[in-house]
Amino acid sequence: MDASDDYRLLRRVPEEPPIEPDDGSPTMSVAVVDVETTGLDPDSDRIVELAIRRIRMTLDGRLVGLGERRSWLEDPGRPLDAEVVRLTGLTDADLEGRRIDDRTAVSVLRASDLVVAHNAGFDRPFVERRLPQVAGGAWACTCNDVDWAALGFEGRSLSHLMFQLGMFFDGHRAASDVAALIAMLVHRLRDGRALFEVLLETARRDTVLVDAVDAPFEAARVLRARGYRWNQRDRRWRREIGEEALGAECEWLDRKVYSSGGAPAYSRVTWRERHA
Template sequence: MSIDVRELRANPVRACRYDARCAPGYRVLRALPPPDCYPVAEAQGPVRTAVVIDVETMGLGIDDPIIDLAIQRIAFDARGVIVRVGQPRQWFEDPGTPIPAEITRLTGITDADVAGKRIDADAAASLITSTTLAIAHNASFDAPRVERRLPAVAGHAWACSCNEVPWPDLGFDGRKLGHLLIQQGMFHQGHRAAADVWATINLLGSVMPDGETALCKLLRQAEQASVRIEATNAPYEAKDGLKARGYRWNGDKRTWWIELVATEQQAELDWLREACSCHQPAVEAVTWRQRHRR
């Protein structure tokens, strides 16, 4: 089909009627399908389950209360292919104080939405603990807040679709949920918990250039044991080198730390000793039952 690109520029709405491949310089984005239209596959091998979780809160602090919690169950097979998608569950919760204007602007959640509402803690916790793991896009934000609100799920396995999928190595630019979706030709209405959960599920089900799903790659990384190394008593002068190497600052413990796969432990201890004069770093074994909590 021959298309006059000048005409499409003058009439962008008409451009959407054409396949993107027919009009160089244009990209057509698809809205995410509704949950009951998700194209599930036939299972191959053992089937496990997970929940995908997202929360919206009153702020960024760990003590800022949750005002919106969404959970959706998925089942996946030995290939990391999603074979079933459950119905989404979503709860508002009244924080007892007015929602800041910035949070309403970001999420669309108003005081009227949450007035008198409560999370069904028993139902939410039961849904989470009935599965192998919980997945969130930025689990270091969601996991500690969910465990604080739902103590019964403490110690459950968590995986992070933001940081435990090697997006740059797969040809993606960035790690933000909406941006990753766009690069997969999809879009969603974000910053509401249920919408972000559904977006994460669709992203996890995406097939990467090598034929594996994003979920397959996430599971491979998240299931590995790792070590958390704290540069205990490292001199102040070492901070720039630590930061450049990927260490993060823990304000509560006032120390720099990094998490690595276990096979990299000795090389890292050698580097700390030689480059930072750090001779007694703290080392802790970590699994997906401890990860993303701090």
């Protein structure tokens, strides 16, 4: 059945993935992280579950070390919305009086060279607001730092990507998502590269954040079509590009957005600032 094109066999994500021999190759300590929260806004919502597992990876994506599974529930101090209960299965009774072990969580994160999450733009602000001692570390995002379409995948949700990798897991709980992420990182593509290697190549590359400061209202359509996204907090159109594309982007902005005056703002982004 596994060899037939008429069937697709899915395997459950293992809780304990196999560890390969350590041959002395350079490695990185990686904290794989996921959170469940009361909502989408890190300024007003709270973490209700935090899961972390530290792993040691070679730069070519071999898992050579596996730390302890760690997961904590935390009482947000207010009742959960019905949608959160439906998605996670957590209830107010499950969370009552529970608290994240700050000392352990901070120790694991600060001892890691890199933090990986599937949607780091969501997880990172929540983690750093709850544990400000770990702010400023290097982060990578398996959702947005991998060009999944170029690799032949459809969509970017964790469950759908894992399905395409031939695996399934019980989603919407932080510990299950962390196990799935580890399985994703060590998975090898048809060209022999591990997904961790693909992620690392993109995530460690510096980029440029382009802010279309004071862009005229009528430029919104062309900015959106160009790939800019509206940042509600700073109230400006924003796009992250590779350093090699900066010259062409400046020229395009001069012609399409600032022909009557004004100029964008630029800032360099490393994996220590990205997704914050």
